[in-house]
Amino acid sequence: MMLHIPQILTKQQVAELRQQLDASHSWIEGHQSAGSQAQKIKKNLQLDTNSLTYQTIAPVISHTLQQHFLVQSAGLAKHILSPLFNCYQENGSYGNHVDNAVQYSKALGHSIRTDVSITLFLSEPDEYEGGELIIEDHYGSHEVKLDAGDAILYPSTSLHRVEPVTAGKRIAAVTWLQSMVKDDGQRSMLFNLDMTILKLRQQLGDSEEMISLTSHYHNLLRQWGDL
Structure with a gap:
């Protein structure tokens, strides 16, 4: 099931987060967090999880997602990972891949199974060209490019990719949850x-x-x- 959830963050919240993200000098190569196969096709920047900026804004996203009633109803989360912040620019892209089935949670001190993937858009669609999130399922390919503050939930088993960003900057938060209901x-x-x-x-x-x-x-x- 894919679910578009509008306005998880208000425009004011997005603006405040973007101000901190845009001012940060703690962006690192995104392939460092990818598996050996995905490293070859992942071309983006990622906010360093050890940075002060990350430690300031990640809890805001986590709390917002955990409290949102549609995220609760659709995800039925048992555990949710702290989000990652990605930036795509200058033809940055992420080729076809499936997210790792198991990821480690520092907060929990153990690994969790990833059942549901969440992408929370932090750039408006007119801020960049390209950068569509393409999700494939039994019914074909679905192109996702949402307003800043909106999120898309989809099964982590889905093959997906981020198309090249040919102009501007695409910033988003991504995270995964382990659901109480695996199927x-x-x-x-x-x-x-x-x-x-x-x-x-x-x-x-x-x-x-x-x-x-x-x-x-x-x-x-x-x-x-x-x-």
Whole structure:
């Protein structure tokens, strides 16, 4: 399941983050964080995770994602990694790849399985040319280029790439989460059910039927979830 979540960050929040990112001198070659195969196709810059800028802004992104109700409903996060900040410019790109299935979390002190990938755009579409995120699934290729402050969630099993940025600068935060529900199809069903319950409750209130439907949701989560 792919999900576009608009306005996770306000324009003011984006502006404040961009001011810090643009002023930072702590950008390093992005291939340093990639696996041996991905290093050959990853051409971007990445904010040094040991820098003061990173340590200042990463918690802001993490907290915002953890608290957003659509991220919670769609991801059902068990663990979420601290984000990385990437910059693509001067024909920077990232060729076709699948994200590492397991990544280490410094905060947790152990590795987590990556089930859901999240890209949070921090540049407006008119700030750069190219740079589309292309995600491939059973239904074909999907081109993603969102407003600053918007995010896209998609299965980490998806083959994807970032097209070359031929002008301007594309800055985004990326992170991954381990879901309580490993299977993407089951997560999708639970999300759709959760959204349906939310809409029906607004129309019908907490009727007996709504309580029954909500019980089904939680029983499915109980059956499929892994804590």
